Amino acid sequence: xxxxxxxxxxxxxxxxxxxxxxxxxxxxxxxxxxxxxxxxxxxxxxxxxxxxxxxxxxxxxxxxxxxxxxxxxxxxxxxxxxxxxxxxxxxxxxxxxxxxxxxxxxxxxxxxxxxxxxxxxxxxxxxxxxxxxxxxxxxxxxxxxxxxxxxxxxxxxxxxxxxxxxxxxxxxxxxxxxxxxxxxxxxxxxxxxxxxxxxxxxxxxxxxxxxxxxxxxxxxxxxxxxxxxxxxxxxxxxxxxxxxxxxxxxxxxxxxxxxxxxxxxxxxxxxxxxxxxxxxxxxxxxxxxxxxxxxxxxxxxxxxxxxxxxxxxxxxxxxxxxxxxxxxxxxxxxxxxxxxxxxxxxxxxxxxxxxxxxxxxxxxxxxxxxxxxxxxxxxxxxxxxxxxxxxxxxxxxxxxxxxxxxxxxxxxxxxxxxxxxxxxxxxxxxxxxxxxx
Amino acid sequence: xxxxxxxxxxxxxxxxxxxxxxxxxxxxxxxxxxxxxxxxxxxxxxxxxxxxxxxxxxxxxxxxxxxxxxxxxxxxxxxxxxxxxxxxxxxxxxxxxxxxxxxxxxxxxxxxxxxxxxxxxxxxxxxxxxxxxxxxxxxxxxxxxxxxxxxxxxxxxxxxxxx
Numbered sequence: 001x002x003x004x005x006x007x008x009x010x011x012x013x014x015x016x017x018x019x020x021x022x023x024x025x026x027x028x029x030x031x032x033x034x035x036x037x038x039x040x041x042x043x044x045x046x047x048x049x050x051x052x053x054x055x056x057x058x059x060x061x062x063x064x065x066x067x068x069x070x071x072x073x074x075x076x077x078x079x080x081x082x083x084x085x086x087x088x089x090x091x092x093x094x095x096x097x098x099x100x101x102x103x104x105x106x107x108x109x110x111x112x113x114x115x116x117x118x119x120x121x122x123x124x125x126x127x128x129x130x131x132x133x134x135x136x137x138x139x140x141x142x143x144x145x146x147x148x149x150x151x152x153x154x155x156x157x158x159x160x161x162x163x164x165x166x167x168x169x170x171x172x173x174x175x176x177x178x179x180x181x182x183x184x185x186x187x188x189x190x191x192x193x194x195x196x197x198x199x200x201x202x203x204x205x206x207x208x209x210x211x212x213x214x215x216x217x218x219x220x221x222x223x224x225x226x227x228x229x230x231x232x233x234x235x236x237x238x239x240x241x242x243x244x245x246x247x248x249x250x251x252x253x254x255x256x257x258x259x260x261x262x263x264x265x266x267x268x269x270x271x272x273x274x275x276x277x278x279x280x281x282x283x284x285x286x287x288x289x290x291x292x293x294x295x296x297x298x299x300x301x302x303x304x305x306x307x308x309x310x311x312x313x314x315x316x317x318x319x320x321x322x323x324x325x326x327x328x329x330x331x332x333x334x335x336x337x338x339x340x341x342x343x344x345x346x347x348x349x350x351x352x353x354x355x356x357x358x359x360x361x362x363x364x365x366x367x368x369x370x371x372x373x374x375x376x377x378x379x380x381x382x383x384x385x386x387x388x389x390x391x392x393x394x395x396x397x398x399x400x401x402x403x404x405x406x407x408x409x410x411x412x413x414x415x416x417x418x419x420x421x422x423x424x425x426x427x428x429x430x431x432x433x434x435x436x437x
Numbered sequence: 438x439x440x441x442x443x444x445x446x447x448x449x450x451x452x453x454x455x456x457x458x459x460x461x462x463x464x465x466x467x468x469x470x471x472x473x474x475x476x477x478x479x480x481x482x483x484x485x486x487x488x489x490x491x492x493x494x495x496x497x498x499x500x501x502x503x504x505x506x507x508x509x510x511x512x513x514x515x516x517x518x519x520x521x522x523x524x525x526x527x528x529x530x531x532x533x534x535x536x537x538x539x540x541x542x543x544x545x546x547x548x549x550x551x552x553x554x555x556x557x558x559x560x561x562x563x564x565x566x567x568x569x570x571x572x573x574x575x576x577x578x579x580x581x582x583x584x585x586x587x588x589x590x591x592x593x594x595x596x597x598x599x600x
Contacts, residue, residue: 023492023522023523023593023594027522027523028522029490029520029521029522029523029524029593030520031470031472031498031517031518031520032470032518033468033470033498033500033515033516033517033518034468034515034516035466035468035502035513035514035515035516035576036512036513036514036516037465037466037510037511037512037513037514037579038510038511038512039465039506039508039510040508040509042511045465045466045510047464047465047466047467047468047502048468049468049469049470049500050468050469050470051470052470052471052472052488052498053488054472054487054488054489054490054496054593055488055489055490056489056490056491056492056522056523056593057489057490057491059491059492059493089492
């Protein structure tokens with residue numbers, strides 16, 4: 001026979017959860033039995049037992065996060081993030097240790113706390129050998145910093161087994177394995193305004209001529225947009241430097257009163273940049289000529305160099321013009337002999353020759369060379385005499401904003417909508433014309 | 438004269454003490470509770486007296502009811518709580534005749550059921566044995582000098598896992 005118990009379900013569920021919670025070490029569980037009965041006078045009586053107390057003991061238990069795999073160059077340093085979670089029923093301290101195996105051994109493995117979980121040691125002056133007392137349910141985060149031997153062969157692999165051992169029960173431990181493969185070293189190539197091999201400044205070493213020349217007024221900052229391209233097999237950190245020539249970085253002072261400040265994409269001031277393999281980092285170089293700078297052009301070299309000596313330099317220049325505008329506009333042209341909308345040659349500011357009936361592609365680029373936004377930037381260009389607007393397969397476009405000109409019927413002037421340019425940003429209007437036959 | 442009266446009263450009292458009616462009182466039934474850790478299994482199973490436990494351990498509580506009086510105790514009802522702090526009743530581990538309760542008020546023969554409101558409809562569901570908070574046995578009459586022992590096993594919850 002079953003008897004129904006009609007009770008509010010939520011109260012029952014609460015009780016159930018309580019019963020399923022882990023029991024903390026040190027908890028004292030008391031129990032007392034009772035009996036009720038009728039004595040010979042039919043009088044109800046209650047008898048109570050002794051109280052039995054059971055004390056819950058500490059049971060050590062832990063988990064570790066999974067290990068990771070990285071490529072690094074011989075002699076480089078690798079940092080692996082780890083965590084230990086105390087899954088026991090009381091506070092415990094876990095000792096940290098490591099063991100190498102594989103084709104080579106690390107030259108040193110040191111643990112550091114990483115409380116903010118950013119994968120970087122909190123304090124390199126304070127190595128650790130244990131988690132310290134870790135309450136039940138809590139997680140301790142740390143990093144293992146190891147250095148590859150200088151002679152490690154490319155392709156060789158190291159397995160670093162990181163172990164956390166309970167100090168209350170030393171048979172209870174957890175491990176996490178990091179795998180390091182020796183990769184080709186990092187490389188660096190600084191390019192201007194874009195990343196990759198087609199960008200200005202691509203190639204090793206400083207260019208003979210400035211790849212970008214910014215025009216600015218005395219005392220007015222101008223921004224160069226640099227890309228640090230790492231096409232190597234390992235990440236690396238590059239210190240950022242500037243100089244008046246390509247030989248005296250660090251001592252080659254800029255003209256008196258000039259300053260150079262490097263910034264990351266968020267605008268934060270930086271002095272170095274870490275670039276992953278097959279990746280590029282954008283870096284701003286903000287150059288401010290002295291307030292009293294005289295008119296003229298000054299070469300400026302920017303260099304990225306790692307602690308291992310991997311480096312590249314880009315050659316730029318600053319033209320000081322007391323009447324310089326913050327926004328520069330450059331117009332270039334290229335032949336489109338078949339009038340198919342595609343330039344047959346590279347765009348150039350130099351004169352070109354074309355036959356009657358051929359087409360010409362134009363690009364007009366407006367660039368904000370200052371350190372503040374410029375608004376309501378609008379590109380206008382008249383269709384040259386003896387030509388007509390000719391879209392071919394490539395009508396007029398703008399990389400920012402839109403084209404305002406109505407393209408039905410004769411077109412005399414092409415106009416973009418107004419846009420805002422952030423420091424270093426450009427917008428380009430592209431179109432084609434056909435030379436009257 | 439006074440001495441004679443006191444002597445008479447004393448003799449009468451002693452005589453009454455020998456009758457069942459006088460012997461019955463709240464101390465007539467002695468209750469003794471013991472806790473054992475259940476070690477091993479099958480024919481290797483042992484019960485080890487314990488005052489401590491690890492999460493996951495099974496504890497067997499044994500309660501002995503001894504009628505120390507000279508008259509029977511009737512309608513004896515034995516109650517053993519499932520203590521708070523992580524203990525959970527192990528289904529089927531109790532002595533025969535078990536009744537269970539989740540509130541100490543309403544008892545029934547397991548498996549317990551309760552009525553719940555789900556999606557606007559009232560329905561019955563079975564209560565998990567781990568939710569039982571009280572165990573009870575109706576032992577009936579316990580004769581003078583007679584004793585009876587009931588038992589039940591409970592498991593101490595493991596952190597992060599249901600008991």
